[in-house]
Ligand code: 13P
């Protein structure tokens with residue numbers, strides 16, 4: 001506890017001294033979200049983190065999330081210093097979509113419009129026509145489909161399948177997945193729903209189709225938080241990273257939130273409703289980002305940055 005108090009005090013002082021701001025994702029641990037609020041930083045989904053970072057007056061952004069979020073911030077704000085608590089915080093979607101293989105897949109289907117999820121490297125974004133996040137993917141694909149375009153989608157196959165089903169768009173899929181959401185189990189969820197028949201089920205669309213089909217609301221982290229506030233239910237079963245409970249509970253203290261069950265248990269499942277890379281964003285790591293001279297800064301090659309900026313800006317303009 002004393003150690004944590006030391007890091008918290010030092011981080012507060014250093015943020016002011018360095019004109020830096022914390023930009024955190026809803027999946028980070030509660031103490032990180034609390035510190036972000038206390039220091040006047042920003043917590044949100046990946047789309048809004050990108051926009052906030054770009055518009056912030058701060059010279060330095062400390063992105064508490066995973067690497068693609070830091071890279072997105074740097075692509076949008078090359079003049080700012082973008083630091084991450086650890087550069088090892090990656091994402092299974094990013095890891096599962098290496099640029100060479102993805103680029104070959106695109107080359108093999110030149111008549112397709114390439115739409116990639118934000119959870120990808122700067123190089124994969126640079127190969128895309130559009131970048132999307134889960135909060136805007138449905139609308140953008142709907143728009144492209146209405147224009148008669150065929151879509152090459154990557155890397156999340158579950159989100160892709162959900163969008164294809166909702167829009168009827170012609171979509172070729174890369175076969176990636178999020179190790180956290182892929183673990184949610186429809187069978188286990190049915191049993192849980194039986195125990196809490198009046199609970200509403202909220203599902204992030206990175207979950208398997210069988211889980212998405214059981215949802216009362218499907219959406220990005222921000223959209224799920226909004227649903228938990230708007231819906232009249234007193235109980236909710238939530239299929240996404242448990243980091244989201246911090247905000248859900250804060251905005252609706254009278255409601256009860258349950259974590260959706262995974263197929264395995266602590267011993268067998270890889271993530272059990274908490275992203276191992278998001279969990280790397282601890283107090284000590286944030287302190288290190290503010291004090292170490294090397295090993296935390298995000299750099300993106302300038303030619304690559306300019307290419308990746310085009311599909312990213314397309315998304316931001318569309319969402320505006
Ligand atoms: P959103 O916050 O955009 O819904 O993204 C979910 C996610 O998995 C980020 O890692």
Ligand code: SF4
Pocket residue numbers: 027066090091092093119178179180181206241275276277278
């Ligand atoms: Fe990637 Fe899933 Fe972790 Fe999000 S929760 S960063 S999609 S592995």
